[in-house]
Amino acid sequence: MLTDVVIEDERWTAVGLPDLAERAARAALAELGHDPAAYEISVLACDDARIAVLNAEFRDKRAATNVLSWPAQEIAPQSEGAPPPAPAPDPFAGETQELGDIAxxxxTCAREAGEAGTPLADHATHLVVHAVLHLLGYDHIRDKDATLMEGLEVRILGKLGLPDPYNRAKGA
Structure with a gap:
């Protein structure tokens, strides 16, 4: 298994988060030419109270958020709009290496899905894809980086049979 999902909030069980996270992470890695069998990702399925503590601790933001990610390697590209390099192999990792952690x-996910009129499973899939891209060095702070990351998300989700989450206003 690529993903190791720890269910802290049992409501995620009804959404099928373990299977959903595995499918989303595999799709993201495969789209970028990475072998999913070479990596491990830890996923914490929690509630707003827990993620608010994590957000305060790691980002100094005292509020809940939908998803957080902690890459095992900092591999962001120097040049805006450029793809990041592949994660460097870890000679001590054995058969698989840790790509990072996601919470x-x-x-927040249920509220956002409801507001967007999107099934919770679809929104959670999008957020896992988004977080895996962060683990791979993608970001959305700079405009060209955001365009690149969003395009990848849309392409990956499309291959999973999900609509473009950024094009809801146009009915897509």
Whole structure:
């Protein structure tokens, strides 16, 4: 298994988060030419209270958020709009190496999905894809980086049979 999902909030069980996270992470890695069998990703399925503590501790933001990610390697590109390099092999990792950790909050995700009129499973899939891209060095702070990352998300989600989450206003 690529993903190791720790269910802290049992509401995620009804969404099928372990299978959903595995499928989303595999799709993201495969789209970028990475062998999913070479990596491990830890996913914490939690609630808003837990993610708010993590957000305060690691980002100094005292509020809940939908998803957080902690890459095992900092591999962001220097040049805006350029793809990041592949993660460097870890000679001590054995058969698989840790790509990083993800935390996803049920309450915020459910609220956002409801507001967007999107099934919770679809929104959670998008957020896992988004977080895996962060683990791979993609970001959305600079405009060209955001365009690159968003395009990848849309392409990956499309291959999973999900609509463009950024094009809801146009009915897509």
């Amino acid at each position: 996803i909050a049920y309450d």
